[in-house]
Amino acid sequence: MNTPFPAATVLGYPSIGRDREMKRAVEAFWSGRTDAEVLASDLAAVRRQSRERMAELGLDATNGAVPSDATAYDHMLDVAAAFGAIPARFAHLRDDAGRLDAAGYFTVARGEGDLPPLEMTKWFDSNYHYLVPEIGPETEFAYVDDRIVREYREAADEGIVTRPVLVGPVTFLALAKEEIGDGGSDAYAAGGAERTPFVPLDRLDDLVGAYAGILRDLHEAGAPWVELDEPILVADGDLPRERLLEATRRAYAALGALAERPAILVAAPYGELRDALPVLAEAPIEAIGLDLVRGGVPSEDAAALRGRTVVAGVISGRNIWRADLEAALTKLEEVAGLVGDEGSVAVGTSTSLFHVPLDAERETELPDGLRDWLAFADQKIAEVVTLARGLAEGREAIAEELAGARVALENRLNHPGVHRAEVRDRVGAIDEGTVVRPEYSVRAPIQENLLGLPPLPTTTIGSFPQTGEIRRARAAHRRGDLDDAGYLEAMRREIAEVIELQENLGLDVLVHGEPERNDMVQYFAELLDGFATTQHGWVQSYGSRCTRPSILWGDVSRPAAMTVEWSAYAQSLTDRPVKGMLTGPVTILAWSFVRDDLPLGETAAQVALALRDEIADLELGGIRIIQVDEPALRELLPLREENHAGYLDWSVDAFRIATSGAAAGTQIHTHLCYSEFSEIFDAIDRLDADVTSIEAARSKMEILPAVRDAGFDREIGPGVYDIHSPRVPDVEEITDLLRVACDAIPARQLWVNPDCGLKTRRYEEVEPSLANLVAATRAVRESL
Numbered sequence: 093m094n095t096p097f098p099a100a101t102v103l104g105y106p107s108i109g110r111d112r113e114m115k116r117a118v119e120a121f122w123s124g125r126t127d128a129e130v131l132a133s134d135l136a137a138v139r140r141q142s143r144e145r146m147a148e149l150g151l152d153a154t155n156g157a158v159p160s161d162a163t164a165y166d167h168m169l170d171v172a173a174a175f176g177a178i179p180a181r182f183a184h185l186r187d188d189a190g191r192l193d194a195a196g197y198f199t200v201a202r203g204e205g206d207l208p209p210l211e212m213t214k215w216f217d218s219n220y221h222y223l224v225p226e227i228g229p230e231t232e233f234a235y236v237d238d239r240i241v242r243e244y245r246e247a248a249d250e251g252i253v254t255r256p257v258l259v260g261p262v263t264f265l266a267l268a269k270e271e272i273g274d275g276g277s278d279a280y281a282a283g284g285a286e287r288t289p290f291v292p293l294d295r296l297d298d299l300v301g302a303y304a305g306i307l308r309d310l311h312e313a314g315a316p317w318v319e320l321d322e323p324i325l326v327a328d329g330d331l332p333r334e335r336l337l338e339a340t341r342r343a344y345a346a347l348g349a350l351a352e353r354p355a356i357l358v359a360a361p362y363g364e365l366r367d368a369l370p371v372l373a374e375a376p377i378e379a380i381g382l383d384l385v386r387g388g389v390p391s392e393d394a395a396a397l398r399g400r401t402v403v404a405g406v407i408s409g410r411n412i413w414r415a416d417l418e419a420a421l422t423k424l425e426e427v428a429g430l431v432g433d434e435g436s437v438a439v440g441t442s443t444s445l446f447h448v449p450l451d452a453e454r455e456t457e458l459p460d461g462l463r464d465w466l467a468f469a470d471q472k473i474a475e476v477v478t479l480a481r482g483l484a485e486g487r488e489a490i491a492e493e494l495a496g497a498r499v500a501l502e503n504r505l506n507h508p509g510v511h512r513a514e515v516r517d518r519v520g521a522i523d524e525g526t527v528v529r530p531e532y533s534v535r536a537p538i539q540e541n542l543l544g545l546p547p548l549p550t551t552t553i554g555s556f557p558q559t560g561e562i563r564r565a566r567a568a569h570r571r572g573d574l575d576d577a578g579y580l581e582a583m584r585r586e587i588a589e590v591i592e593l594q595e596n597l598g599l600d601v602l603v604h605g606e607p608e609r610n611d612m613v614q615y616f617a618e619l620l621d622g623f624a625t626t627q628h629g630w631v632q633s634y635g636s637r638c639t640r641p642s643i644l645w646g647d648v649s650r651p652a653a654m655t656v657e658w659s660a661y662a663q664s665l666t667d668r669p670v671k672g673m674l675t676g677p678v679t680i681l682a683w684s685f686v687r688d689d690l691p692l693g694e695t696a697a698q699v700a701l702a703l704r705d706e707i708a709d710l711e712l713g714g715i716r717i718i719q720v721d722e723p724a725l726r727e728l729l730p731l732r733e734e735n736h737a738g739y740l741d742w743s744v745d746a747f748r749i750a751t752s753g754a755a756a757g758t759q760i761h762t763h764l765c766y767s768e769f770s771e772i773f774d775a776i777d778r779l780d781a782d783v784t785s786i787e788a789a790r791s792k793m794e795i796l797p798a799v800r801d802a803g804f805d806r807e808i809g810p811g812v813y814d815i816h817s818p819r820v821p822d823v824e825e826i827t828d829l830l831r832v833a834c835d836a837i838p839a840r841q842l843w844v845n846p847d848c849g850l851k852t853r854r855y856e857e858v859e860p861s862l863a864n865l866v867a868a869t870r871a872v873r874e875s876l
């Protein structure tokens with residue numbers, strides 16, 4: 093256990109491969125084009141490519157500097173699979189030893205027939221989705237699958253001594269939800285009121301016992317280090333803090349006491365450890381990973397760090413900017429001072445690098461020197477390696493690199509597009525008056541008159557299925573194979589079909605269907621000044637799904653209208669109102685790489701002003717209803733409660749800057765993709781949208797009584813069917829949901845719509861589903 097920690101490392105590396113080989117391998121297996129053996133060798137090839145690249149970039153190949161953390165779907169699922177901790181409904185997929193084969197692993201991730209997959213939710217405040225383990229009082233934890241050890245051996249055999257990375261036991265359980273199964277929790281709850289309700293963290297000791305098996309095998313295989321990630325320690329959550337700290341103490345006392353194990357690094361990405369820092373510092377582990385990008389260099393608890401090994405995460409794993417190496421080096425020297433001569437400092441990243449794309453060098457089509465400002469995963473590895481050299485040998489040793497980074501940073505900050513007086517002035521001129529609309533009591537009757545909608549108006553969330561034809565037309569246009577006129581024609585044809593379909597179905601408020609949008613953020617990013625898009629900048633969103641976030645690098649403005657031609661064309665085809673469709677400022681920021689030289693709130697205001705102009709243009713184009721989607725509002729909620737209010741203030745402001753220029757008679761809608769919004773309910777109220785649609789089908793309208801009790805007086809469209817599944821809901825089931833909704837809140841406040849956009853569905857599912865939605869609405873209207 094005495095191997096010194098390597099001088100430079102990264103907490104993790106993208107799993108997807110340089111050209112998304114992982115996606116292709118996994119999807120080929122799903123489609124039956126390849127078998128498990130081919131899949132295994134394809135994935136092994138991606139792992140080999142990644143670790144060779146990391147070694148080539150300067151991470152030491154002999155001592156655990158190179159992380160081994162590739163996943164074929166999700167790293168939370170990987171831990172669950174290693175320990176056989178999968179819900180009872182999937183028990184039949186396990187072999188005698190309790191293991192899942194490749195097909196079984198993906199079935200747990202994706203569901204099958206009537207068996208719903210593990211739920212998916214956002215990983216901390218990132219746009220990555222993990223699978224939520226389901227853990228009950230009876231869940232078995234046994235070390236059944238040694239994949240992580242095999243992968244360690246595989247790398248070692250090929251000459252690279254890696255550092256296996258796993259989600260730590262405290263985080264794994266804290267992010268799990270209770271398994272609700274046959275008898276499981278009910279039996280437990282039957283114990284009576286004096287019994288505290290079960291939480292997965294109750295199972296800590298059992299789980300830690302299972303981790304011990306992996307650690308023993310890794311030791312035997314010769315692994316010098318293992319990394320356990322405990323990001324839950326930097327976030328406020330449902331569990332009382334003291335409970336979390338106690339769990340951490342117990343878990344690492346137990347793991348640390350094992351006689352046969354690698355040295356343990358516990359890393360805490362995404363924020364500041366605060367009161368958990370002394371807990372880790374006192375634990376019998378060998379190294380602590382700190383996020384020094386989000387968090388400051390610890391001062392109060394500094395004494396605890398004396399003599400310890402700290403992996404100082406000074407290079408951001410979340411942004412794509414080249415680092416200010418001077419500043420990073422200064423931080424490293426401060427940490428070196430804290431740990432003293434007895435301790436040691438290694439250079440690391442603040443988080444795993446799986447949030448960023450692989451290689452900025454490949455972005456040859458970026459404008460104007462932008463590429464030189466960027467650091468993707470590979471450039472970040474070079475940065476940690478450089479800093480480690482600087483720390484060991486002094487600044488002079490890396491003088492050239494320091495100068496290069498300084499010049500790049502100066503070029504960026506002095507670029508005319510980064511600071512544009514006219515944009516700053518406009519943001520500066522925003523005041524109270526900019527962000528108020530006439531009272532709702534004034535707006536509502538005007539809108540009612542202008543729109544003349546029936547009770548329980550029916551609508552959809554915006555997108556219609558993205559058919560192969562649409563995708564081909566967009567791609568051909570992008571390549572230049574389809575000229576502007578041909579493209580316009582193709583999109584118009586699609587819009588006309590979608591309008592006709594909606595009229596035939598009998599929907600009340602129509603949409604144009606969003607065929608022109610590859611992605612609800614990228615579409616706008618491509619049309620706004622201040623954003624750039626990449627060619628290869630893929631990051632994993634969930635499973636095999638990848639997104640290519642845009643890069644917001646400069647001050648934002650709108651050179652021309654972005655959506656009016658599509659919406660106005662759609663409106664020209666029908667007498668029913670067509671809803672204009674925009675993505676809100678917070679969501680645009682949340683799903684892009686943002687700048688680090690301007691507060692997020694200020695960037696949001698710039699984007700909001702561009703949207704405000706778009707709304708004005710939509711009104712001029714004859715659009716009377718405009719929806720501003722903010723599905724990411726909750727996702728960006730800071731991990732620490734003390735920062736919630738400030739965040740919600742600027743994000744609500746941004747929405748209001750965007751929407752409050754609308755006429756009283758223009759009906760503003762917003763759409764949020766989730767139902768658990770009690771935490772931000774007050775903020776949603778302050779958005780002051782006339783109509784808010786939310787996801788509600790799966791939770792059976794559970795949220796509505798709270799909406800009523802809060803005195804929410806505007807209109808609301810709780811989703812009546814789940815668009816995540818191909819299932820077609822029947823009339824009766826939608827009718828039942830609508831009756832539940834009408835019982836909970838006054839019918840005059842209710843809209844009828846699906847949970848979310850329809851773009852991932854097929855017409856075979858969408859048409860009958862919407863027909864049933866309209867039929868159910870008519871039935872309920874009659875009984876009003």
Ligand code: GLN
Pocket residue numbers: 553554555612673721723763764765848849850851
């Ligand atoms: N208007 C978008 C759509 O219908 C909203 C998508 C979302 O909420 N994520 O696709």
Ligand code: ZN
Pocket residue numbers: 553723763764765847848849
């Ligand atoms: Zn949605």
